[in-house]
Amino acid sequence: MAIPEAQLSTWTAQGSVQQSAATYQTIRTALNDTQSPYYLKSFEIFLQGSYGNDTNIYADSDVDVVIRLDSISYSDTSHLSADDQANYDRNFTKADYSLAKFKEEVGSWLVSKFGKTVKPGNKAIFVPGSGNRRDADVLPCAIHRTYYTYPATGAPAMWEGVVFWAGDGTKIVNYSTQHSENCTAKHQATGNRFKPTVRMFKNMRNKMIDEGYLQAGVAPSYYLEGLLSNAADYCFAGSLQDTFNQCMNSLRQAERDKLMCANRIHFLVRDGQQVCWSVVNFNTFMEAVQKFWDDGGKRKTLWL
Known part of the structure; x- marks a missing residue:
């Protein structure tokens, strides 16, 4: 006995669009503030999850916002041959800034903008809603590249995603753009x-x-x-x-x-x-x- 077509049609409806868009814009504006301690770093802000993919339903609450640090990158070179690893090592430069520092600065800035109810979670920073603004999770992360080749000349073969560390120290690499x-x-x-x-x-x-x-x-x-x-x-x-x-x-x-x-x-x-x-x-x-x-x-x- 199938579920009625009318019920299925109701379930295909997209959830709140205007409210989530307004929430994203408010969070984005705060993160982009020129007074933030990380403003001179290179970073990108974008949506991910249900709201970013237009698969949100009415029961979805949190708006997932990513702030990706682009000033530095993290790499996985475990797939490289010895020669390609040597090519990579010759081009490697140690950064003087870290994702941990970036996350700390983003978190403190969000507290200054939205109050002490902003709390770091296992993966993201929770920004509670207020008025028409929905709850939001802000994920500080950095570029991550998994290399498969690294020739002396020409472009390397790689997958580019984002990386962050959970509260228990687990490294997580996601490919939200793909x-x-x-x-x-x-x-x-x-x-x-x-x-x-x-x-x-x-x-x-x-x-x-x-x-x-x-x-x-x-x-x-x-x-x-x-x-x-x-x-x-x-x-x-x-x-x-x-x-x-x-x-x-x-x-x-x-x-x-x-x-x-x-x-x-x-x-x-x-x-x-x-x-x-x-x-x-x-x-x-x-x-x-x-x-x-x-x-x-x-x-x-x-x-x-």
Whole structure:
């Protein structure tokens, strides 16, 4: 028994756009203030996450803002040959500034602009909302380059992303630009059906949590975007009921261990890796969402 088409259509709706845009602009203006202690450094500010990718739903709260330090970069050269490593070493210059210092200065500046309720979290700095401004997470990070070749002449082969360290000291490398660009390309390749489908699945996940089909935290939005990016383009066609069934069939037929995150750099499903969906959580979600669908979204409470 499928979930009604009208309900699925409601779940494709995008959440607040104007309020999130205004929040981003307020945070951006504060971070760009010429009086900040880091202003003379080179940095970029941009959105990431649901609001940055237009996959936000009404239940989404935090606006994710990235401030990326470009004055320095961090590197992974573990893939280089001995000769290429020597080429890299000849060009290496030790920086006199660090991401840790940058994060400290960004945090203190945000406190001066928005008050003492601004708090550092495990990864980002939390800026609580006020009035019409939504909650925001500000992530200070730096450029990260993973090198695969470093010839004596010509351009090196590399992946460029961002790096930051979690509160427990874990190094995390993300590729948010590639994630966003690939989601946009998928959206265009599917006749603008990809992002509404992601929103539909996110709302379904939230309802599944409410109805006891799924525990909170099992299926983060980032992984749902990555999961659906692996469904064949032809799946995003017909009714929304058709789209759900076609996407699920496509994903079930795919080899789980070959599924990729939307950035097309990390594998989607792997155990023991910060950037990957654990095997048990992936399997739990796939089983739960199919049961929820087969039950017709059977509910204990009224639809929201």
